[in-house]
Amino acid sequence: MTAPPTVPREIALAAKPSLGQRLGQLIEPLTLLLPSGVWLVLFLVIPTLLIAEISLVPGLRPGDVPGAYGLGNYLQIFQPVYLRVLFRSLNFALGTTGLCLIVGFPVAYWIALMAPKRWRTLLLVVFILPLWTSSLLRAYAWITILRSSGLLNVVLQAVGIPGQNILNSPAAVYVGMTYSFLPYMVLILYSSLEKLDIRLLEAAADLGANPAQRFWQVTVPQTLPGIAAGGLLVFITSLGDFVVPTLLGGASSMTIARLIYNQFLGPTRNWGFGSSMSMLLILAVSLAIALLIRYGDRNPENYS
Amino acid sequence: MTAPPTAAKSAAARSAAPSRFRLPFTWQGVFSLGMYGFMYVPILVLAVYSFNASRYGARWEGFSLRWYQSLFNDRRIFAALQDSLTIALVAVGISSVLGTLMAIGLAKYRFRGKTLYRGVSYLPLIIPDIAIGVATLVFLATAGIALNLWTVIAAHMVFCLAYIAVVVSSRLKGLDPHLEEAALDLGANPQQALIKVLLPQLLPAIVSGGLLSFVLSMDDLLISSFTAGGGVNPLPIEIFSRVRTGVKPDVNALSVVLIMASGLIAAFSEYFRAYSDRTSR
Numbered sequence: 001m002t003a004p005p006t007v008p009r010e011i012a013l014a015a016k017p018s019l020g021q022r023l024g025q026l027i028e029p030l031t032l033l034l035p036s037g038v039w040l041v042l043f044l045v046i047p048t049l050l051i052a053e054i055s056l057v058p059g060l061r062p063g064d065v066p067g068a069y070g071l072g073n074y075l076q077i078f079q080p081v082y083l084r085v086l087f088r089s090l091n092f093a094l095g096t097t098g099l100c101l102i103v104g105f106p107v108a109y110w111i112a113l114m115a116p117k118r119w120r121t122l123l124l125v126v127f128i129l130p131l132w133t134s135s136l137l138r139a140y141a142w143i144t145i146l147r148s149s150g151l152l153n154v155v156l157q158a159v160g161i162p163g164q165n166i167l168n169s170p171a172a173v174y175v176g177m178t179y180s181f182l183p184y185m186v187l188i189l190y191s192s193l194e195k196l197d198i199r200l201l202e203a204a205a206d207l208g209a210n211p212a213q214r215f216w217q218v219t220v221p222q223t224l225p226g227i228a229a230g231g232l233l234v235f236i237t238s239l240g241d242f243v244v245p246t247l248l249g250g251a252s253s254m255t256i257a258r259l260i261y262n263q264f265l266g267p268t269r270n271w272g273f274g275s276s277m278s279m280l281l282i283l284a285v286s287l288a289i290a291l292l293i294r295y296g297d298r299n300p301e302n303y304s
Numbered sequence: 305m306t307a308p309p310t311a312a313k314s315a316a317a318r319s320a321a322p323s324r325f326r327l328p329f330t331w332q333g334v335f336s337l338g339m340y341g342f343m344y345v346p347i348l349v350l351a352v353y354s355f356n357a358s359r360y361g362a363r364w365e366g367f368s369l370r371w372y373q374s375l376f377n378d379r380r381i382f383a384a385l386q387d388s389l390t391i392a393l394v395a396v397g398i399s400s401v402l403g404t405l406m407a408i409g410l411a412k413y414r415f416r417g418k419t420l421y422r423g424v425s426y427l428p429l430i431i432p433d434i435a436i437g438v439a440t441l442v443f444l445a446t447a448g449i450a451l452n453l454w455t456v457i458a459a460h461m462v463f464c465l466a467y468i469a470v471v472v473s474s475r476l477k478g479l480d481p482h483l484e485e486a487a488l489d490l491g492a493n494p495q496q497a498l499i500k501v502l503l504p505q506l507l508p509a510i511v512s513g514g515l516l517s518f519v520l521s522m523d524d525l526l527i528s529s530f531t532a533g534g535g536v537n538p539l540p541i542e543i544f545s546r547v548r549t550g551v552k553p554d555v556n557a558l559s560v561v562l563i564m565a566s567g568l569i570a571a572f573s574e575y576f577r578a579y580s581d582r583t584s585r
Binding site (some may be wrong): 103136 | 431436523543562
């Protein structure tokens, strides 16, 4: 008997181990962490570093031998036509975030604080259930509603309003994106509102605050971390969204995600430029997260 | 009514002001009801149109099963479904094992670079699919790997791993760490402690993480588009290429079938989550 099994492991580790023992101790952590680690390095870290590299090779097309490094791809982004695309993507993302917040807050508030208590979990699950269905088909559903011979116009004409041409316009993108990402917002706002201390609202009411004051001076500050987290999630997801702008926005709604797609699979095929746009997208997303961590809730685990 | 005393007090205070007329419902409730409608009307519209005999019009021209008939005779759809299922099942199967091991390893050990490791494992949840997709394409092209079913599976494993590890990690945090120690003290070796004590407790989380990543894999358009090549045609790519040119009634029928399938998966997942919550307390 070298070591009785009841020796606490801390003591066994503290004793000076031989080389063989140290290798033996490494086997378990390596089996646990190495396979995933290798996979993530191979299929995520190295690829990302690779596009960072080729984003610095101007005008690289598939099959080309990489030429000299330069910032040409990044300078190309500053051409007015591409700046407009960036501006539009940002508008879609910010607009969708704002719409989801305005529309999602009352819903989350009602489920978390006003609905009958035993129905709350079920009500929340029912609201976020559409997230489980295909995002492609949910966007497609809006084509059948918004197209010129679609349901919306049939209904509008029935009540005497002339038909609208919403499909293939920015408005359709806002509707489609809000529809797609609203459940995320409601989910996060709900978990924030659920923790709201009702006694604070009652104290404010006792001290004479009117409903508007209670909302803006108690509820909103208390749920600010949730608002920030929900806003960030919707912002990031809609900034990188490809399906909704492509299916509902038509030619008028070129976004950064569609532009990147075209550089790799579309007719244009400029890998260097596509990579620089892709790096810009990753940078924008990282910046948004850094802002949240800097000014929002300090515990990023809350959002995982 | 079993209202708590504070609520009763404020309710009494409110009813003490008789001039205030109170509606039986609140604007938040009415608004929320409307938003439930907003979430479900498009799905219902698809379902209703899938039974509409008309090909183009939005008007109802009679009940018909012809779109379901043409769907079930559509070889391309079934081949695409087979591709998608193969990709999702293999990617989720491997990722469930590796992702669980990763979550256990991250919970158990401290080592240099752990923050970096954890950060990298969160990246697939944060970086937009399009950026991951093009990066993988460039990597595969640079490494000279031909695109096929396995490249799609390899790429899907990245996000499946991440989602499964996140779900399992949060479950691990809620577990009693003394149970595994007790098993070790009672003479179990580390493998036995893992298989007989830890894994049964993690199973609900592994199942719900697996279901989540299965749904995400079945739904993925972008990463598949960049890693599939010509020979592989997963369902989202097939659907996308059909609907980008307009409304296709047989896609309506397909939507109904797929939405019902994902509803079933969601129900399973919620059941397991509830089970998981119950047993972690």
